[in-house]
Amino acid sequence: MNQVWNIFRKDARHHWPEIAASLALLVAFAWLDIRDWSHRDSFVATGFSILLASRFLPGLVDALVPISWTFLIVRIVQGESLVGDRQFWVTRPYDWKQLVAAKALFVLAFINLPLFILDIFLLIRAGFHPAHYLGGLLWMQVMWILCLFLPTAALATITKNIPQMLLAVLLLAIFMIGTTALSPLIPNSSAPSDIAGWSGFLLIGTAVAIILLQYSRRRTAFSRWLILGLCGLLTLMEVATPYRSVIAREYPLPNGNLPVQLALVPAVTHDTGSFPAYDGSIPIRFPLSVSGLPNDSLLQLNGMIVTLTNADGFRWDSGWRGQALSLVADEKTAHINFDLQQKVFDRMKSAPVTAHLLLAFTLYHNRDQREFTVPSGEFAWPDVGLCVSEMQYWNRVHCRVPLRRATSLFITSETAASTCPLTGRNIPPSPGVFAHNTVWGDSEPAEIGISPVHEVDIYLTNWDTSDSNATNPGICPGTPLILSNPESVGRNRIELHFENLSLADYRVGSAIIRTTVRSAGH
Amino acid sequence: MTSAIQTDTLIKKFRRVDALQGLTLNVPQSAVYALVGPNGAGKTTAIKILMNIIRATSGRAEVLGVDSSHIRGRLLEPIGYVSENQEMPEWMTVGALLDYLRPFYPAWDAALEAELIKQFDLPRDRKLRHLSRGMRMKAALASSLAYHPKLIVLDEPFTGLDPLVRDELIQGLIDRAEESSIFVSSHDLAEIETFASHVAYLEEGKLRFAEELTSLANRFREVELTFDAPPILPEKTPENWLQVSASAAVVRFTDCRFDAERSAAEIRTALGEPRNVTFSPMSLRSIFLAMAKSGRNLA
Numbered sequence: 001m002n003q004v005w006n007i008f009r010k011d012a013r014h015h016w017p018e019i020a021a022s023l024a025l026l027v028a029f030a031w032l033d034i035r036d037w038s039h040r041d042s043f044v045a046t047g048f049s050i051l052l053a054s055r056f057l058p059g060l061v062d063a064l065v066p067i068s069w070t071f072l073i074v075r076i077v078q079g080e081s082l083v084g085d086r087q088f089w090v091t092r093p094y095d096w097k098q099l100v101a102a103k104a105l106f107v108l109a110f111i112n113l114p115l116f117i118l119d120i121f122l123l124i125r126a127g128f129h130p131a132h133y134l135g136g137l138l139w140m141q142v143m144w145i146l147c148l149f150l151p152t153a154a155l156a157t158i159t160k161n162i163p164q165m166l167l168a169v170l171l172l173a174i175f176m177i178g179t180t181a182l183s184p185l186i187p188n189s190s191a192p193s194d195i196a197g198w199s200g201f202l203l204i205g206t207a208v209a210i211i212l213l214q215y216s217r218r219r220t221a222f223s224r225w226l227i228l229g230l231c232g233l234l235t236l237m238e239v240a241t242p243y244r245s246v247i248a249r250e251y252p253l254p255n256g257n258l259p260v261q262l263a264l265v266p267a268v269t270h271d272t273g274s275f276p277a278y279d280g281s282i283p284i285r286f287p288l289s290v291s292g293l294p295n296d297s298l299l300q301l302n303g304m305i306v307t308l309t310n311a312d313g314f315r316w317d318s319g320w321r322g323q324a325l326s327l328v329a330d331e332k333t334a335h336i337n338f339d340l341q342q343k344v345f346d347r348m349k350s351a352p353v354t355a356h357l358l359l360a361f362t363l364y365h366n367r368d369q370r371e372f373t374v375p376s377g378e379f380a381w382p383d384v385g386l387c388v389s390e391m392q393y394w395n396r397v398h399c400r401v402p403l404r405r406a407t408s409l410f411i412t413s414e415t416a417a418s419t420c421p422l423t424g425r426n427i428p429p430s431p432g433v434f435a436h437n438t439v440w441g442d443s444e445p446a447e448i449g450i451s452p453v454h455e456v457d458i459y460l461t462n463w464d465t466s467d468s469n470a471t472n473p474g475i476c477p478g479t480p481l482i483l484s485n486p487e488s489v490g491r492n493r494i495e496l497h498f499e500n501l502s503l504a505d506y507r508v509g510s511a512i513i514r515t516t517v518r519s520a521g522h
Numbered sequence: 523m524t525s526a527i528q529t530d531t532l533i534k535k536f537r538r539v540d541a542l543q544g545l546t547l548n549v550p551q552s553a554v555y556a557l558v559g560p561n562g563a564g565k566t567t568a569i570k571i572l573m574n575i576i577r578a579t580s581g582r583a584e585v586l587g588v589d590s591s592h593i594r595g596r597l598l599e600p601i602g603y604v605s606e607n608q609e610m611p612e613w614m615t616v617g618a619l620l621d622y623l624r625p626f627y628p629a630w631d632a633a634l635e636a637e638l639i640k641q642f643d644l645p646r647d648r649k650l651r652h653l654s655r656g657m658r659m660k661a662a663l664a665s666s667l668a669y670h671p672k673l674i675v676l677d678e679p680f681t682g683l684d685p686l687v688r689d690e691l692i693q694g695l696i697d698r699a700e701e702s703s704i705f706v707s708s709h710d711l712a713e714i715e716t717f718a719s720h721v722a723y724l725e726e727g728k729l730r731f732a733e734e735l736t737s738l739a740n741r742f743r744e745v746e747l748t749f750d751a752p753p754i755l756p757e758k759t760p761e762n763w764l765q766v767s768a769s770a771a772v773v774r775f776t777d778c779r780f781d782a783e784r785s786a787a788e789i790r791t792a793l794g795e796p797r798n799v800t801f802s803p804m805s806l807r808s809i810f811l812a813m814a815k816s817g818r819n820l821a
Contacts, residue, residue: 006625014613081609085575088610088662091603093626095595 003095007102011076012110018075019110022068026118026450029065032058033451034125037400065450069111069144070152074165076106077156082214084160096215107149112141119452126453127386128402136403136446143448146204154207157214158223175231179238184319188243191303191320192250195237206230247305247320251360251493259363260299260327261292262334264498267505281339283508286355286498288334290327298364298410298438298486301325305358306338308503311351316344326438328412337508349504357496364486366410374419376477383407383485384439384456395420395474396459403452404442411437412482413460419478435460438486524587526551526673526703527572532581534567534727541567543727544581549705549720554695556714556735557707558810559724565707566605568724569677572705573603586673599627602666602702604659605677610650616661617646620668627669638664641697642690656687663691667698674698676706680713692717715806723810730813735806742809743780747773747789748798760788764816776804776812 012019036058080089080099119137120130130137155172159165183189210223265287293299306318318338327334336357340348372381374389374397381387385401395418413436415429422428437460447454460475475481527549534542542564549555557565570576572585574593583590588597611619616639624630639646642660650658659679666674674695680688688710695704696717708714714721715735722732731738745763747753749771759766762779773793777785780801789796804812 002625006622010622084609085570086605086607086609088608090575091573091598091601091608092623093596093598 003098004102004105007080007094007099008105008109011079011102011106014079015072015075018068018072022065022072022110023114025061025065025068026114029061029450030118030122032061033122033453037126037453037455062450066148070148072111073107073149073152074156074159074162076103077153078159078161078165081160082157082218083164083220090218100211100215103153107145107153111149112144115144115450116141118450122451122453123402126400126402128453133403133446133452137452139445140403140448140452143446146200147448150204150207150211154210154223154227157211158220158227172231179235182235182238186239186243187317188247188305188320189238189241190322191243191247193241193243193246195241198237199234202230202233243320247303247358247360247493251302251491253495254492258494259293259297259492260290260494262288262290262359262494262496264496264501265289265333267502280342282342282345283337283339284345284503284506285508286336286357286506288336288496290332290334293327293329293331295329296366296369296484297329297489298366299327300362300364300438301327301334301359302362302491303360304336304338306336307356307358308340308348309354309356310348311353312347314347316340316348326436328410328436330434340503345503345507349502349507352500353503355496355498355501357494357498359494359496360491361494362491363489364408364410365489366484367487369482369484372481372483374475374477374479374481384409384458387458389475389477391420391474391476394457394459395476396457397475399456399458401454401456403446404444404454405439405456406441408441408486409439410484410486411439411458411460412484413475413479415460417480418474418476420474420476437461524551525549525584526553527555527583527585527705529568529572529583530581532568532571532583533579534564534571534576535579540727542571542578542581545724545727545729547722547729547732549703551703552700553720554699554704554718555706555720555722556718557705557722557724558709558711558714560709560814562726563724564727565724566677567727569605569675569705569707573601573675599629599669600672602669602671602674603677604662604666604675604679606659606679606681607677608662610658610662612651613649615647615649616644616653616664619650619661619665620646623665624668629669631668631670634670635664635668638667638694641694656683659683660687660691660694663694667694670698671702674702674704674706676704678707678709680708680710688713711807711810712805721806723813725814738806738809739803741778741780742804742812743777743785744802744804744808745775745777745785745789746800746802747793747796749773749794749796753793756792759792762788764812776809776816777801778813 080094081087116137119140123130123133123137155165155168159168206226210226213219213223213226267287301323303320303322304318305320308316321338325334336359376389378386378388381397381399383406385399387397387399390396390398412434414431415433415435416431418429437458439456439458446452458475525548527547529545529547532542532545533540545564545568547557547568557568559565567576571578572583572590574590577591585593586597586600593601611622614622620635620639624632624635638644642657642664644657644661644664645653648657650661653661663676663679676695679691683691692713695706698704699717706714706718718735720733721735721738723730752768752771753773755766755768755773759775762777764776764778766773766775768774773796779785782801785801786799789799
C-alpha cells in the first residue's frame with residue numbers, strides 16, 4: 001500500500017496539467033449539457049456564432065472529454081514505461097501489483113470519480129434523485145472502464161511514447177476500416193449474431209491479459225503478437241460465421257399459425273418512367289397487405305433477405321438488410337424496400353422473376369394498456385422521465401430521461417382527439433384514424449455516455465402515406481394517449497414466395513402502389 | 523560463502539549477433555569486480571541479464587543467490603544499479619527523486635542520503651533535466667547508495683565524465699566498498715585500476731580471463747633482455763611470452779606468467795644467458811594492450 005500511495009502521489013504531481021485539462025473539459029461538458037436542455041430552441045437561430053455555440057462546441061467537447069481521458073491514461077501508464085530496457089524504474093523494487101493498483105487508483109480518482117460526481121450533479125440538475133440511479137451510474141462507470149480505459153491502458157503498456165501510441169491507434173483504425181470494408185463482401189454478415197458479444201469479450205480479455213503480462217513480466221513482443229492474434233481471430237470469426245444458420249436459429253419458423261398474414265399487393269402500373277436511378281441503384285418496393293395481427297400485438301420487422309431469380313436462372317440475393325418497421329393491428333399495408341444495381345435491374349426487368357422474402361421479426365404483446373392525458377407544463381411521465389409538451393416546431397413531448405429508456409412504450413392516439421391547433425395547411429383529421437409510436441426501452445441498466453441524462457422526443461407517426469397532411473396534428477397538452485408496454489413474445493421468420501413478378505412494376509416512381517385505408521383498431 | 527554474482531555458460535543472441543558466448547563468472551562477496559573490454563564486447567548485455575532487464579538465450583545467472591530471471595520487486599531492495607544510458611525521471615528534482623525512492627527501500631538511511639548529497643555537492647531543488655551529465659550520474663549513484671545495497675552494479679559509470687567528477691564517484695564507491703560488493707563495467711582501465719580488486723576481460727562475448735587484480739599485476743611483466751650479441755630467436759617461444767620482438771642485442775616481450783625463478787630459467791633455456799634482465803611491472807592498460815594485440819586467451 002505504501003508503494004501505491006507513493007506512485008499515485010508522484011503521478012498526480014507530475015500530471016496535474018493533464019488532470020486539470022480533463023476536469024476543465026468535464027466542467028465545460030456539464031455547462032453545455034445543461035445549457036442544451038434549457039435552450040433547446042437555439043438551433044434554429046441563425047448566425048455562425050450561434051451555430052458554433054449550439055452545434056459545433058458541444059460536439060467538440062463531447063469528443064474531447066474521452067480523448068483527454070485516453071491521453072491521461074496513456075501518460076500515466078507510460079510514466080513507468082514497460083517497453084524498452086533503459087527505464088530506471090525496472091531496477092527499483094517496484095511491486096508490479098502495487099504499480100498496477102497505483103495506476104488504477106489514479107484512473108478512479110481523476111477520471112471515474114469526477115465523472116461520477118458530474119453524473120450525480122447532472123441528474124440533480126435534471127430533476128432526478130441520484131440515489132435511485134446509483135446502480136445505473138456504476139454500470140456507466142464499468143462500461144467506460146471496459147470499453148475505453150482497459151483497451152487504452154493495454155495499448156499504452158506495449159508502446160513507449162505518444163507517437164508509438166498514435167501509430168498503434170492508426171494501425172487498429174486501419175484494421176477496423178478494413179474489417180468494415182470487408183463486411184459487405186460477406187453475405188449476411190450484418191445479421192444479428194453473437195459475434196459482437198464474443199468480440200467484446202475477447203477484446204476485454206486480451207486487454208486484461210496484456211496489462212497483467214506486461215506489468216508482471218514485460219513481455220512486449222509477446223503482447224504485441226497477442227493483439228495481432230486477436231485481430232486475426234476477429235477477422236476469422238467475421239468470415240467464418242455461418243450467418244444464414246445463425247439467422248435461422250435466431251429467427252425460427254413459427255411452430256403453429258403465423259401471427260400475421262402477409263400477401264403481395266399487385267402493383268397498379270402507371271409507368272411514368274421518369275424516376276431517376278440514383279447512386280447507380282434502382283429503388284424497388286414490394287407492397288404487402290397485412291392481416292391477422294391481434295389488436296394487442298405489435299410486430300417489429302428486424303431484417304430481411306430478398307432473393308430474386310429470373311427465368312434464365314440468374315439469381316440476386318440482397319443479403320441481410322436491417323429494418324426497423326413496426327406493424328400494428330390497424331396497419332393494413334407494409335412496404336418492403338430495397339435497392340437493385342442498375343445492371344441487375346436491367347437483367348431482371350424484362351422477364352418474370354421469382355421473389356423470395358425472408359422477413360425476420362419480433363412479436364410483442366402490448367401489456368398494461370392505459371389512458372394518459374398529456375398535462376401542461378413539465379410533468380413526470382412514469383417509466384420515461386420529466387417531460388414537457390413542445391409546440392413550437394413540431395407538436396411533440398420532449399423528455400429528459402435518466403440513464404436509459406426504462407421500458408418500451410407503445411403510444412397510440414386517435415388523431416381526431418388531438419388538442420393541437422391545426423395549422424393552415426392541415427385539414428381536420430377524420431375520426432377513427434390512429435397515429436402511433438413506439439419508444440423502445442434499453443435492455444442495459446444505462447446507456448453508455450458521459451451524461452446520464454438523455455433526451456427523448458415522443459411524437460406520433462401516421463403511417464398512412466396517402467393522407468399525411470391531414471391526419472397528424474401531434475401531441476399537445478390535453479391530448480389523450482393510450483399507452484401500453486410491448487413485451488417480447490418471441491422471434492420468428494416468415495418466408496414468402498412470389499412468382500411471375502414484373503420487377504419494373506415495383507420500381508419506385510414507375511408505379512403507383514395501391515395503399516389501403518386503415519380502420520380504427522382500438 | 524555465496525557469491526555476489528555467479529553466471530554459468532550465459533549465452534545471449536540478438537537475431538544473428540552473438541552478444542554473449544558462454545559467459546561464466548564468479549564475483550565474490552565484498553569484491554570490487556571490474557568487467558572490462560572494448561565497446562560491443564557484451565558488458566552491458568551481461569549486466570542487463572544480471573538485472574533481469576533482458577533475458578538470456580540460455581545459461582544461468584545468480585545474483586545474491588537468486589536466479590537473475592526472478593529478480594524483480596523486493597529482490598531489488600539490496601541492489602543498487604546505475605547505468606550511463608539509464609532513462610531517469612528528468613522532470614523530478616534531485617530532492618523529489620530521493621523523496622520518491624525513499625519509501626521503496628526499508629533500509630534507506632536518511633543520514634547517509636544527506637551525506638551523499640553533501641559529498642557529491644548535489645542541488646536538491648534542481649531538476650534532473652537541468653543537471654550536467656556528471657551531476658545526473660552522481661544523483662543516480664546517490665539514489666542507489668543511500669540504502670546500503672549489498673550489491674552495487676554499475677554499467678559504464680565513468681563514460682564521458684570529467685576527471686573531477688570521476689574521482690568523486692570513485693571516492694563515493696570506495697567509501698561503500700566495505701559494506702557492498704561492487705560490479706562495474708568499464709573500458710576506462712586507468713580508473714578501474716585505482717579501486718578494483720578483481721578484473722574480468724570480455725571480448726566479442728567471450729571471457730578472456732578473470733582474476734584478482736593483484737594476481738594479474740603480479741603475473742604480468744614487461745621483460746627486456748640485453749645480450750652481448752644478437753640472439754637467435756627460437757621458432758617457438760614459450761606460450762606465456764607475448765609480443766616477442768628483437769632489436770639488435772635487445773629482446774623484449776611480455777611474460778604473462780611471471781615468476782622470478784621460473785621466468786629466468788625459461789629465458790636461459792630459450793635464448794641463453796642474457797647480459798642484463800629487466801622485469802618491469804605493467805599497468806592494467808599495458809596488460810590489456812598486450813593481450814589484445816597477441817589475441818590469446820589467457821584465462
